Amino acid sequence: MKGNTRDQPAELRRRPLARVVLASSIGTFIEYYDYAVFGAVAPIIASLFFPSSDPTAGLLATFAVFGLAFVLRPVGAFIFGPMGDRLGRKKTLIIVIICMGLGTFIIGFLPTYSQAGIFAPILLVAARLVQGLSAGGELSGASIYVAESAPQNRRGLMTSWLQVANTVAFLPGLAIVAILESVLSDSAMDSWGWRIPFLVAGPLAFIGQYMRRRLEESPVFENIVAAGSRTRAPLKSTFTNTATYKDLTFIVFYGAATFVGFYFILTYLPTFVSTTLNYNSNFGILVVGAFCVGSVVAIPVAGLLSDIVGRKPVSLASCIGFFVLAYPAILLLKPGNVVLAVVAGLLLAIPTSGFQAVLLVTSLERFSSPIRYTGYGVGYALLSAIFGGTTPYVTESLTSASGNYLMPAYILMTAALISLVPTIFMRETAHRRLVDI
Known part of the structure; x- marks a missing residue:
């Protein structure tokens, strides 16, 4: 005789996984739309x-x-991580998406330097700070919620859809900018056209918080509450455990290639193409578009593969592929040929997709349930601050100083080697239940 579902452990109840993934993804969609x-x-x-x-x-x-927004991510993780472990994943994600949307939305209303003088860049920095703080709790919390709601043998696949959302978010972001640049004059674009893409974030955030309010709490968190194992001081519990520091170090170096590759391609590459290679910015957007299309297909395939063969084999293959393919991909951009540009984007998409598919799930699987939001959130935020936000700045600085257009390839290859070391020594966590970790 079947028991009442109310009497079943929370992790065994059926969850509307499509709705879980969609509601979780919309916050990260806004975050990465903003970056694009x-x-x-x-x-x-x-x-x-x-x-x-x-x-x-x-x-x-x-x-x-x-x-700067990335530098503030660890601070946001220290705020929203403990909140997620004390109040719950759902409530925290609702707060985060509201802050996330506001941080992007208000940029569309900011006065320029000619209108407000020094206050203009100050206000821009303030808006980015709001965005950075909220980002400290967004993707980590969303991936935890999805992983804790997914079947054990499909955690890699389900969390990989968040990375698909991140990648897809760049397409409308870049497309809106490309359309505006095509239909508006340079003066109109500089005057008011650039504001439109930022204003789109407002309605998206409203829709996202509504979707998240309709979700149930994470089943693993429900079990924590039912068992009375919720910690009162997540930060203290996290950082008095010596294993935490090992896990944080692992996440930072393991994710180096993912972040350097992702932010070079999707944030810096259009600028690199227009300022270094002296092509129209739409040429760079074409490369990014090819990358995104390739990633949308490859990420869930790699996520599913990690559920079957494990996180480590997929990670090793991605490291090797990234090191081998980075140089020829950048080399193909130089001629300015459209076909070669598309090939370059696809070459970069192959290893980056493998990294993206396993980064989130591999990282969160290292932390026990009562401190997962705090520990994983801080680790992921540190990774973002060190290798994410710095990538455009460092790449532009080194490329300008050296005058070598292949400098980005060397940076990408170095990042692959950095990630290879922890990957070689990582333990496999694909087949462990999250409630047992």
């Missing part, structure tokens, strides 16, 4: 908020502001 838009209009923002006789200096200042 900010990167695509970076030259305009540089001229409007950081006027300078040296265009490179203004661009570097803009990318520094972009990176």
